[in-house]
Every structure is written in structure tokens, then in C-alpha cells.
Amino acid sequence: MSGRIEGRVAVITGGASGIGLGIARRFVAEGASVVVGDINEAALKAVTDELEGAASARLADVTREDDLEALCAQAVTAYGRLDIGVNAAGIGAFSNVVDQDVETWDAVMAINVRGVMLSVKHEARAMIAAGNGGSIINIASLNAIQPAEGMGVYCAGKAAVDMLTKVAAMELGPHGIRVNAIAPGLVDTPLAALLNQTPPIKAAFVENAPLGRTGSPDDVAGVALFLASDDASWMTGDLVRLDGGAHTKRYPELAKILGAIDGAIDG
Numbered sequence: 001m002s003g004r005i006e007g008r009v010a011v012i013t014g015g016a017s018g019i020g021l022g023i024a025r026r027f028v029a030e031g032a033s034v035v036v037g038d039i040n041e042a043a044l045k046a047v048t049d050e051l052e053g054a055a056s057a058r059l060a061d062v063t064r065e066d067d068l069e070a071l072c073a074q075a076v077t078a079y080g081r082l083d084i085g086v087n088a089a090g091i092g093a094f095s096n097v098v099d100q101d102v103e104t105w106d107a108v109m110a111i112n113v114r115g116v117m118l119s120v121k122h123e124a125r126a127m128i129a130a131g132n133g134g135s136i137i138n139i140a141s142l143n144a145i146q147p148a149e150g151m152g153v154y155c156a157g158k159a160a161v162d163m164l165t166k167v168a169a170m171e172l173g174p175h176g177i178r179v180n181a182i183a184p185g186l187v188d189t190p191l192a193a194l195l196n197q198t199p200p201i202k203a204a205f206v207e208n209a210p211l212g213r214t215g216s217p218d219d220v221a222g223v224a225l226f227l228a229s230d231d232a233s234w235m236t237g238d239l240v241r242l243d244g245g246a247h248t249k250r251y252p253e254l255a256k257i258l259g260a261i262d263g264a265i266d267g
């Protein structure tokens, strides 16, 4: 039996860990070849070892335009085409606005916003050149639509990704390229280790979700697969909420639970 994205080729930024890695595994299981870009060299090697012939890897920092151009070119050189772009590279940081330092703000925005823009730009250029259309999937966050105290830069950046997704969908639709975003709630990954491994915080997130649990990278991979596949062929410019229903409630008050919020949780 052939897979749901048999023969397609995907670029996945941040694909060496967490959500991006879960998507890489699922895409390969469904017949795709993947080119994984990340800044973690050891983790990249582990991905290519695990996925053998179906994956290739490249050191790529999403804040660097040359790296993204080369990453997309590698997909075309290695596999002859580019059909799918998944933009998962991202970091987080905690600070109240009154204490926010500019260096951290700029560093998070450079990866979480400029990095997504540059990824979309070069994925779309490769897709337009090939003339086969494509599907681009940005990993935003529930925090694109739900504010969280102490997470100003993360929330603002993810809201920017939501809006950029919509604008790109308008511009790229005529080329047959769909652009959507996924807004996950809390997912168990290295990035969110502090939240997942602090019992009262984890409990607050679980209590806040009608389905009574947080998410796994595989939960996100299922929705990414749908968006990448022809089943979503009339869908673009959307932000898909994927959070066990957490958006129907309120966000856990992290500062109250922790006592104070200060420090980075970058992965």
C-alpha cells in the first residue's frame, strides 16, 4: 500500500528534535523523502541514521538566509523536487514586559519570526520554479491566539507567524501553494521541558484541556500530514488549533504557580 504523501519531498526546519522530528518520522512512514535542517549537528546525524535513505540533513540556521536557500536547493538536488515545507525551528523565553531585555527579544524574534519568513520565502521560490504547487506548514502555537503572562516575546512572535501565514497564503495561492499553520498547546519536547517536568505546571495544563492531557509530537505530526496531503487541497491561510480543547478555557497562570518567571527555556 502506498503512503499518503508517497514520492513527495519535504524540507523540515528544526527537524532534529521534538515536533519537527515527529513530523519527519511520520512523513517518511507515509512515503516522503525529507531534508532536515537544524543547528544541532549531533541530533541531525541521529535523524539520518534512524531514517536511513529517506532523509538527508544539513546544518541550517533559520536566521541565515543563505542557509535556507541552500537547504531548499539540497532537496531539489538530492530528490529532484520540493513539495512540502515544514517550519518548526523555534525557541522560547520567559520575561515580564517590564523586565524584557532587548537582546533576548531580538534573538527570539530572529528565529521565531524572521526564520519562518525566510523559510517560507525560499521554500516557495523552489516550489514556484518547479511549477508543481506545494504545501507549507508553519508551526505557530496556541500562544498565537492565547496570551500568557511572562511570555510576551513568544506570544507576539507566534501571532506574527499566524498573520504571515495568511498573507503568504494570499500571495502564493495563485501558484498552487497552500500555506497553513498549526497552533499546538503544550507538547512534550525538550523546548517545553520546564513546563512538562514541573508537576504543578503540568497539572494546570492537563486540567485546562477538556481532553485531559497534553500533546505529543505524534499528535502534531498527524495534523501536519493532513495539511501536507491532497486531503487538504482546498485549505490555505488557516491556523489549526491542536490543543485538546485548551483554547476553550484560560491559560494556566505560570507566574503564580512558579512564584516568579525569569529565565530562558530555549531548546
Ligand code: NAI
Pocket (backbone or CB within 6 Å): 013, 014, 015, 016, 017, 018, 019, 020, 037, 038, 039, 040, 043, 060, 061, 062, 063, 087, 088, 089, 090, 091, 111, 115, 139, 140, 141, 142, 183, 184, 185, 186, 187, 188, 189, 190, 191, 192, 266, 267
Ligand atoms: P525542540 O527544542 O524539541 O525542537 C526545536 C528544534 O529547533 C531543535 O532541534 C533546535 O536545535 C532547532 N533550532 C533552534 N534554533 C534554530 C535555528 N536558529 N535554526 C535552525 N534550527 C533551530 O522544540 P519543539 O517543542 O519541538 O518546538 C518546535 C516548534 O513548535 C517551535 O516553533 C515551538 O515554538 C513550537 N511549539 C512548541 C510547543 C511545545 O509545547 N513544545 C507548543 C507550541 C508550539
